[in-house]
Amino acid sequence: MKPSTGLSRRSLLATGAGALGAASLGLSPRRLHAQTAVNFQLSWLHSTQFAGSYIAQDRGLWAERGLAVSLQPGGPNAPVEPPVVSGTALMGISAADYTAAAVSEGAPFKIIGVAMQNNPFAIASLSANPVNQPSDMEGMRIGMALANTPVLQALCTINDVDFDAIEIVPTQYSPQPLVAGEVDCLLCWATDLPVAMTVQGVDNTTMLMADHGYAVHSQTYIVTEDSLANRRNEIVALMAGEVAGWAAYREDTVAATDLTLAMFPDAGLDRETQLLQAERQVPLMFSDLTDANGFGWWTDQTVAANIETLGLLGREVTSDLWDRSILEEVHGV
Secondary structure (H helix, E strand, O other), X not given: OOOXXXXXXXXXXXXXXXXXXHHHHOOOOOOOXXXXXXEEEOOOOOXXXXXXXXXXXXXXXXXXXXXXXEEEOOEOOEOOHHHHHHOOOOEEEEEHHHHHHHHHOOOXXXXXXXXXXXXXXXXXXXXXXXXXXXXXXXOOEEEEOHHHHHHHHHHHHHOOOOHHHOEEEEOOOOOHHHHOOOOOEEEEEOOOHHHHHHHOOOOEEEEEHHHHOOOXXXXXXXXXXXXXXXXXXXXXXXXXXXXXXXXXXHHOHHHHHHHHHHHOOOOOOOHHHHHHHHHHHHHXXXXXXXXXXXXXXXXXXXXXXXXXXXXXXXXXXXXXHEOOHHHHHHOOO
């Protein structure tokens, strides 16, 4: 695991099947023959985190563009970068800090789209003792993976918070240390541990770090420079289907959740948890910027903010890391 993002923080949140049969959901048949097989590497295990992609696959949004797409799950032992850099996967879902780390080691990656406009990192606390702003953490015990220390340091630097006034307690990625009173807050994703506590009936408060200057593009689409030059038409078709799938997801997160459960009945996904995760993803993925320009968009200003935050994480990059030409073609700019 690369220390700046710590994908080890991610975990499936709940157990229980609760999946409905495909027939009851009216899943779309594959009506069109797809000519070109491509692998699309996801960043984590199957869940509603990737439901827009499932819609694209189920509704034939890639098939009608000439692609037979295989969605490859990620996980703690399945990093995104190796299959993309080797060409095994045409495109992968990563994050700007992961990609910056890989590029510093010589990987020829480009970020071609940004699914999460707001980074999902958050500080979760109990509402009886809430963290509403970064300075509230001073004097508190925070549960987190030690690998994410640079993330907390960056947040403190951005907000002029005394990092040394916060006690870091190494914890497993679970809400239990907070619920049990072993820590006062947790560093986590806004879409998982807070969701798990809400489903369990625990009154909690989520402070999204992106609301306090922590700007790192997450759930980003990466390809190699070689693929961008030589497989451009496939990348455009892949991204076009992805854009259409996430538009449908936004329109009906309940249907997107039920599709996820139907496609992966053995993944141990709890419907209530997945529904809330799907709902809470929407404001992370869609914004005034995407409403004006299209899904996955970014600007020179958002890239500049990313470069500044990445610098605090020890990742020196330039704006050349981002290439918007695929999105411009997809959105007809």
